[in-house]
Amino acid sequence: MLSTLNTRAARAQEHLNIVIVGHVDHGKSTLLGRLFADTGSLPEGKLEKVRGICERQGKEFEYAFLFDAFLEEQEQGITIDTARTFFQWKDRQYIIIDAPGHKEFLKNMISGAARAEAALLLIDAQEGVKEQSKKHGYLLSLLGVRQVAVVVNKMDLVGYRQDVFEAIEKEYRAFLTQLKVSPERFVPVSAKRGENIATRSRVMPWYTGPTVLDTLGLFREETEREHQPLRFPVQDVYKFDARRILAGRIAAGLVKVGDRLVFSPSNKTANVKSIEAFNVEPVPTQAKAGQSTGITLDEQIFVERGEIASYPDAAPLVSTVFRCNLFWMGRRPLETGKRYALRLATREVECEVETIHRIIDAGDLDARQTQTTVGKNEVAELTIRTKLPLAFDLYSDFEATGRFVLVDQYDVSGGGIITESVRDAQTVLREEARRRDIAWVKGDVGPDDRARHYGHRAALILLTGGPPSDKSFLARRLEVRLVADSRHTYLLDGGNLRRGLDTDLAEEDGAEMVRRFGEVARLLIDTGLIVVSTTNTFGRIDHQAIQTLVHPTPVVTVHLSKTQETSPPSTDLAFAGPKDFETIVDRIIAELKQRGVLAQAIGAKQQFHYSI
Amino acid sequence: MNAHLRQLEDQSVYIFREAYKHFENLAMLWSMGKDSTVLLWLARKAFLGHVPFPLIHVDTSYKIPAMIEYRDRFAREWRLNLVIGQNTEALKNGMNPGLGRVECCTALKTNGLKNLLAEKGYTGVILGVRADEEGTRAKERYFSPRDKHGDWDFREQPPELWDQFKTAFPQGTHIRIHPLLDWTEINIWEYIKAENIPIIDLYFDKGEGTRYRSLGCAPCTFPIKSKAKNVDDIIEELRHTTVAERSGRAQDEGRGMELLRKDGYM
Incomplete structure (x- = not known):
């Protein structure tokens, strides 16, 4: 007891989150209870209180009851939900997360394991390696928990035999090797009897390695994220006063005053002017991985939540298609073709599963089981397509920007890690646009200045479908109406480019014509104009190319058709049948307002007013 | 400040900012105790000196008078938007701890809070609950949903991973937000x-x-x-x-x- 008090007096400088996982009934809560009891870490009277309750209810005392707080958990003798417990030993404070082992509560196990830096994985010596032992091992590797120690519990039930322990070690080590996880160590224990928990066991002299308590001390804090290239996902933009502060937590690397940043996927660039903080003296000039911070920029560029700031020469990937490994916890199965919200760092985009390549069976990792849906608690290899370009990294390169969750209606229902970026139809043009934007030479007048003077932002309106005469008439009406309203507008017709800029191109150079059209539109947009395009000769694929080249400018696509037909995907406004062109113009103007192109207050989050 | 406190602060600030981004009608409970005062300080950290949502104090009328003085002083100094709730009807009907502690807490605190939430339509409520205080709080989430009766379904808690929280919810329900969960x-x-x-x-x-x-x-x-x-x-x-x-x-x-x-x- 005395030694406990002495160590507790030492100041906690370090901090580590640890999760205890394993198959149901293999003794996780018992191990935790024992660890606390044997190190004198329980509050005064707690042990006696729980013993008293057990006695009154006529059941045998179990250490597990110390942390299974819900009545139902105690009655059924299982852990339903993850509990955070706090444990202080030597100069480190631990949060130990007791995760439920029952299959039904896998999502609770995941919630626990996802915030851990290291894991104790329990295996019952008598039962050996079970289904959930493997599943939990697999999920730990998927969740990025790299430090794993395997605790072989209930050694008392197998007569403390070395051969039983070694057989389990051999089997499970082989399994972990397939996952590219190398366990730190295997520890034989009896949690119930306190063997090798806090004190070395005398009944297992053949084991000379560390106890569970020693094992905790041997886990390391992860600090490598600091030394990676910068990843700063923008969480929010604050305008509480004259400053515009980009708030967020740095996911990797370091940001300093004066750094040149590029924001992905918009490709906007600016330099860091200041690091903002409350009650910090002296004012910081840098912030590093893990820190929640705020920065201001030397230019008023319009960036929003979801963009990832990085250095220009080490930017994240951008695509709409990637391959991933995903575990599913949803009530309904995951289906291909259905819409889900995807959240990666602070970005949220709509997505769908394009292909389910296979369901991963933790018991047999090479099995190639194909299905058309992914059920609850299953893990699968997928290809996902997002509606808008997404900035991300491969999980093997960056943890925080290489993983994502899927939201089905109101619920976070799946978690995935990105294993491969897949090229889509727009990859070549997107890369061209990125190189061009990152190196773009800017004047002293930025888009915000123009927006303030013009009273609107730049935008592109693409008119598609219908007879050419209708489109042309609508475009002219729209231009006249916008200009009459003091908006700066220009009608850009593809035919005019062909008669001038494109005279060196042959009829079959369609792709190059589209590219040139996109680049011209990009220039006009940079001057702050609302560009109206009729583009008679371009098809749907071409429109995607143009959108890629002008990204992230707001693009409003308007589809006209004679009869009720389904308009192409990603059309914003569709009009069928006989046209009332003035009404269509009204609708387009309303859409521009809704997108913030014509808004009065530009780029500002709603202002907060103090009421006292 | 040591590295561990720094980590706790960074995580709490992140949670505050997520809450502010996702909830139009957000409020924070302030009981003037050490935890909710640290919570208030962390809000000022997150929003660089500002507190951009109202603070709720559910006044049971049985609070220690010094707490009320302290409340009013800092509400002024830190320019806080203070909203005071009280179950006046229960008090009028004579509710007091003598009628049973759980009954009194339920009437004056739980129902006092529920009434205020219903009246103001708050969809996100920030609280200074800590996991090390007692067993059921150890099992909480950072973003913890409450159904339309304000009840907590601990069997069906949402998964919470990689700092992605439950921020979408059906109408009529609300979310409790716990930025201090990892603090002791x-x-x-x-x-x-x-x-x-x-x-x-x-x-x-x-x-x-x-x-x-x-x-x-x-x-x-x-x-x-x-x-x-x-x-x-x-x-x-x-x-x-x-x-x-x-x-x-x-x-x-x-x-x-x-x-x-x-x-x-x-």
């Missing part, structure tokens, strides 16, 4: 010291050898024996104690907290 009692005091946060003096011994360790209503909160006169003394004391923090809080007896919290208590 000693972390709170270490942070108060590191940031020099003005804290109510009921926590300090003023020469009588007693102080409050946890603050609630006057009739149900008891001082402990302690000679800790300042923040440093308290930190030193906590390093050596094995007595539970809430041992002076009557509602924790038996299964009191599980029952209270299931029905929407903080």
